[in-house]
Amino acid sequence: MNLLIDIGNTRTKWLMLDGGAPHARGVLGNHKLKELDFTGFQVSASIASCVANERVFNELALRVREQLELELQRAVVTDRQGQLLNAYRRRDQLGVDRWLAAIGAHSLIQDRRLIVVDAGTAVTVDLVTADNVFQGGVILPGIRLIQECLTGNTAGVVSAPSDVRSVVGRTTQECVNAGAQFGVAGAIERYIREMTGWSGDGGSDVPCVLMCGGDAERLSALLPIEHRVEVDLVFSGLSVVLS
Ligand SMILES: Nc1ncnc2c1ncn2[C@@H]1O[C@H](COP(=O)(O)OP(=O)(O)O)[C@@H](O)[C@H]1O
Ligand SMILES: CC(C)(COP(=O)(O)O)[C@@H](O)C(=O)NCCC(=O)O
Ligand SMILES: [K+]
Numbered sequence: 001m002n003l004l005i006d007i008g009n010t011r012t013k014w015l016m017l018d019g020g021a022p023h024a025r026g027v028l029g030n031h032k033l034k035e036l037d038f039t040g041f042q043v044s045a046s047i048a049s050c051v052a053n054e055r056v057f058n059e060l061a062l063r064v065r066e067q068l069e070l071e072l073q074r075a076v077v078t079d080r081q082g083q084l085l086n087a088y089r090r091r092d093q094l095g096v097d098r099w100l101a102a103i104g105a106h107s108l109i110q111d112r113r114l115i116v117v118d119a120g121t122a123v124t125v126d127l128v129t130a131d132n133v134f135q136g137g138v139i140l141p142g143i144r145l146i147q148e149c150l151t152g153n154t155a156g157v158v159s160a161p162s163d164v165r166s167v168v169g170r171t172t173q174e175c176v177n178a179g180a181q182f183g184v185a186g187a188i189e190r191y192i193r194e195m196t197g198w199s200g201d202g203g204s205d206v207p208c209v210l211m212c213g214g215d216a217e218r219l220s221a222l223l224p225i226e227h228r229v230e231v232d233l234v235f236s237g238l239s240v241v242l243s
Pocket of ligand 3: 119
């Protein structure tokens, strides 16, 4: 069995693969890692993507060592992975989750223009050109961060995350949620048009948009561009790197 771990800035996701097929999975907040218990699994290799701080990775590596008697490999950003080239100018700065999500997307679809959206704590929208080059893209605050930015810097805005039904809110919460969710979905659409020059009229040059992250489903409902939700892009990337 292989253990894949994706440590984001908010949550840690893990997946056990048995002969390449999902066997078990879990997700928990980074402040609850003490609850992780992998004992009982027969794991031969483990690898983690980490964009949270070092303390979180070290805590996880310790638990893997204690519970599985295994070293937790740490994925890093590289110049290339197979046919996929990395053109980010400052590769030392690139978040490894962005690189892995692109590797995962590219393992699904090659030789086509790809847009990789990871909607987590932050939302990243990255371009992979049809010549199989990861080009980079944009970083913006995620839905929860936008909400917290508002509620944390105003006296009168009190709100909690919820689904939106209409862009015209009639309570503070409806207005804040509509603003954040339609705003991020609209921003993603605009980035895709800017990155690809695509007019939005269908046609043969329609970019292939793959979306992952904790807010992927929520944003999917509001994104007016053809796309696929592929929640396991980072795991797919980790799996490619491990094999
Ligand atoms: N049950 C949940 N707990 C926490 N965040 C959630 C949950 N459901 C959706 N979210 C949204 O998903 C985001 C976290 O997504 P995730 O992909 O796990 O982030 P990261 O990889 O950055 O840790 C949050 O910022 C929030 O907007
Ligand atoms: C952009 C991110 C904060 C996204 O993190 P996440 O939302 O997955 O927790 C992460 O990929 C990161 O720390 N990147 C470093 C900056 C860069 O990619 O250039
Ligand atoms: K993200």
